[in-house]
Amino acid sequence: MLKREWIYGWLLILPALSLIFLFTHFPAAMTLINSVFSTPRGGKDAHFVGLANYERLIHDPVFWKVLVNNLWYALGTIPVSIALALLMALLVNRPFKGRALARMAFFTPTILPLIAVANIWLFFYTPGFGLIDQILGFFGFGQTNLLGTPSSALPAIMVVAIWKEAGFFMIFYLAALQSIPLQLAEAARIEGAGRWTIFRRITFPLLMPTTLFVSINAVINAFRLVDHIFILTGGGPGNASSLLLYYIYETSFRFWDTAYGATLTVVLLSLLCLLAVGQFFLFDRKVHYK
Amino acid sequence: MxxxxxxxxxxxxxxxxxxxxxxxxxxxxxxxxxxxxxxxxxxxxxxxxxxxxxxxxxxxxxxxxxxxxxxxxxxxxxxxxxxxxxxxxxxxxxxxxxxxxxxxxxxxxxxxxxxxxxxxxxxxxxxxxxxxxxxxxxxxxxxxxxxxxxxxxxxxxxxxxxxxxxxxxxxxxxxxxxxxxxxxxxxxxxxxxxxxxxxxxxxxxxxxxxxxxxxxxxxxxxxxxxxxxxxxATVFAARFIGTPPMNILPASALGEIGARIEAAAGRRLRFGIRPEALYPDPQGALEMRLTGGEYLGADALVQGTLGGAEALMRVPGQALAPTGSVLRLGLGAHDLHLFDADTGKRFELPQLASLTTRLDTPAGRPGVTTPLSNWKDL
CATH class of the missing domain: 3.40.50.300 (P-loop containing nucleotide triphosphate hydrolases)
Structure with a gap:
């Protein structure tokens, strides 16, 4: 009897299981295996090379360059977009005329595909004709090339990401803000708390679960979303704006060095796992769940 | 502290x-x-x-x-x-x-x-x-x-x-x-x-x-x-305070006495009587035809009509009379509240006591001073 139910249960989850194995676990395992083999070329089949690919990675200056780029990119975009999202959510949470319009305006960048967003920003950034240069020109400044200059290419890309992400995170904050009973703020006001104190001691702590959720998503996105690099810089100039995932794409599908691409992918996956776990432990003590 | x-x-x-x-x-x-x-x-x-x-x-x-x-x-x-x-x-x-x-x-x-x-x-x-x-x-x-x-x-x-x-x-x-x-x-x-x-x-x-x-x-x-x-002070106050609420009756419910009081006041009135102010009294001036009752344990609520108007009376629980019977009721003079029929405001009539001699029993019962009982809560 028990055994029959057991078989029945497994049969029920079999379709889901096979899909998840086929499309998630199997590719992940294959990636791990590929990373310890050589890339098959011409008549030469792939052969076991042990940790040679990892050794190459350690001595690869481009890898370190894109990794550092990615860290700066994450450090620059995550706090700013979260802070901006919170600010926008607080702004459009209070009643005022045209609130629906303001909410829509803040959220619009999220609806747009990243490729489309990049094209809009390409127009802003274009040397000479772009919006930025036209405005600067109006005030008598010369021509700029933000995307073509190594020092400004990565920051220019970061701005696009922040613009795109903040509106998305705002929605989560807005939903969380609306689930906080109004009377909590009223009670705090009666107890002599000003606006800043209410935010610092009541609103912000109650938003912590949302902040945790949003920040994990932001970290993942910082390593995952590279579409705009294709349009804006192609990782250039001289890898100045290349990120880890973009480098993986280039290695695997432009240079067809699949084994090394797999190696880089393993590094990326481990990095993401580590960050997510770390965040959970870091935040867990400070988060109040209802 | x-x-x-x-x-x-x-x-x-x-x-x-x-x-x-x-x-x-x-x-x-x-x-x-x-x-x-x-x-x-x-x-x-x-x-x-x-x-x-x-x-x-x-x-x-x-x-x-x-x-x-x-x-x-x-x-x-x-x-x-x-x-x-x-x-x-x-x-x-x-x-x-x-x-x-x-x-x-x-x-x-x-x-x-x-x-x-x-x-x-x-x-x-x-x-x-x-x-x-x-x-x-x-x-x-x-x-x-x-x-x-x-x-x-x-x-x-x-x-x-x-x-x-x-x-x-x-x-x-x-x-x-x-x-x-x-x-x-x-x-x-x-x-x-x-x-x-x-x-x-x-x-x-x-x-x-x-x-x-x-x-x-x-x-x-x-x-x-x-x-x-x-x-x-008003009919609203009279009905809102007290459970069950005060009976608000037209002059006709009190018969001849009601007409006499209205004449003395020189205006149309409504009469307020608390259910707990009414009591069975063979010599009483009021006549209540019983239409129902509700047993509440310590006491009982009697539903009936006074001169055609619906009214409630609270009596000790044991004294629930059968439906359809007619009871004579007594009422203390200061248990009668007068309200202006048009404005709903309380109306004071100084000579009220003398007009209601027949309402009062000779023995006279003190006005109801018991505060609200909290039966609703217990």
Whole structure:
């Protein structure tokens, strides 16, 4: 009897299981295996090379360059977009005329595909004709090339990401803000708390679960979303704006060095796992769940 | 927090009006909550009592009129500058803070020193029996304990005025009964001015020194619980206070006597008789045809008609007479309330006693002075 139910249960989850194995676990395992083999070329089949690919990675200056780029990119975009999202959510949470319009305006960048967003920003950034240069020109400044200059290419890309992400995170904050009973703020006001104190001691702590959720998503996105690099810089100039995932794409599908691409992918996956776990432990003590 | 070292301040409202677009929620409210006393704002839901409380708190703005606390005009002052405390219906406890942090929240925002905070917290926790729960989160407490935390947060700051918005309505009947006594004792002990919103007449009557009865954005009557019951100023007040409500009858129900009183008053009247003021009396002047009854244990409610008008009578439980029979009833002269039939306002007729000699039995029964029994709550 028990055994029959057991078989029945497994049969029920079999379709889901096979899909998840086929499309998630199997590719992940294959990636791990590929990373310890050589890339098959011409008549030469792939052969076991042990940790040679990892050794190459350690001595690869481009890898370190894109990794550092990615860290700066994450450090620059995550706090700013979260802070901006919170600010926008607080702004459009209070009643005022045209609130629906303001909410829509803040959220619009999220609806747009990243490729489309990049094209809009390409127009802003274009040397000479772009919006930025036209405005600067109006005030008598010369021509700029933000995307073509190594020092400004990565920051220019970061701005696009922040613009795109903040509106998305705002929605989560807005939903969380609306689930906080109004009377909590009223009670705090009666107890002599000003606006800043209410935010610092009541609103912000109650938003912590949302902040945790949003920040994990932001970290993942910082390593995952590279579409705009294709349009804006192609990782250039001289890898100045290349990120880890973009480098993986280039290695695997432009240079067809699949084994090394797999190696880089393993590094990326481990990095993401580590960050997510770390965040959970870091935040867990400070988060109040209802 | 020992003794009544703090003195309450009076709250005075002058012509407070609140409008939302076309609708008027409050119309020209002028009333005073006496310093150090317990004032209840009583009325049916939607009568504007909570809005009035929020205007006093500074959480809502009055469209017109002034709010004075202890002779200071606070109308333009924000909620955090009015030096009052408030207990919300939902308690509004901060879910992420412990009981101790919830209670001392106001002391922290007002930068009271650490040592004093601890000392006062210990006192308040002791007073409200919260000492074992100080480290818990509100979600780990029962409804009654949460209520106490909300009270603690309100009283620790020792403000001269405390506002409460239906604080007992989320508790079960038994706990509500206990908390009524406790709240009243707390207010007496600490001596602050209490403004207490409730829709429950039993709460208002049992706890308050003064009851402000409201209806549809206006004040119906301001009186002590005793006067409110004994001398209701309007038909609304008469029907709202007391369970079951007062019988309001046309002159025809009292027959010849009714006609005589109306003639003496020179206007059309409505007659108010409390169900507990009527009693069976073979020599009585009133005749009631019984149509039904409701046994309530300690006593019984008898339904019947007095001269064609529906009326209720409360009698001792054993004395339930069969339906269809006719009972003669007696009534004390001062148990008859007169109201102007057009305005609904109380009408005083000095010669009433002499006109109702036949109503009164020779033995004479003293007027009903028993306050409301709390059968609804027990």
């Amino acid at each position: 020992s003794g009544a070292q703090q003195t309450g301040r009076a709250i005075r409202l002058e012509g407070v009006t609140r409008r939302w677009g076309e609708t008027t929620a409050l119309e020209q409210i002028s009333v005073e909550a006496i310093a150090g006393k317990f004032t209840a704002l009583l009325g049916p839901s939607g009568c504007g009592k909570s809005t009035l409380l929020r205007i006093v708190a500074g959480l809502e703005e009055a469209s017109e009129g002034r709010v004075l606390i202890g002779d200071e005009d606070v109308t333009a002052r924000s909620a955090d500058k009015r030096d009052l405390s408030m207990v919300f219906q939902s308690y509004a406890l901060f879910p992420h803070l412990s009981v101790a942090e919830n209670i001392v929240f106001g002391l922290k925002t007002r930068r009271v020193g650490r040592d004093e905070r601890h000392a006062r917290l210990a006192q308040v926790a002791e007073l409200l029996g919260l000492t074992p729960y100080l480290d818990r989160k509100p979600s780990q407490l029962s409804g009654g304990q949460q209520q106490r935390v909300a009270l603690g947060r309100a009283v620790i700051s020792q403000r001269p005025v405390c506002l409460m918005d239906e604080p007992l309505s989320n508790l079960d009947a038994k706990l509500r009964h206990a908390m009524r006594t406790e709240l009243r004792a707390l207010q007496r002990k600490l001596g602050f001015t209490m403004l207490y919103v409730t829709h429950d007449q039993v709460e208002a009557i049992t706890m308050a020194d003064q009851v402000v009865l409201m209806n549809a954005g206006r004040i119906e009557q301001v009186a002590s619980p005793h006067d409110l019951y004994e001398r209701p």
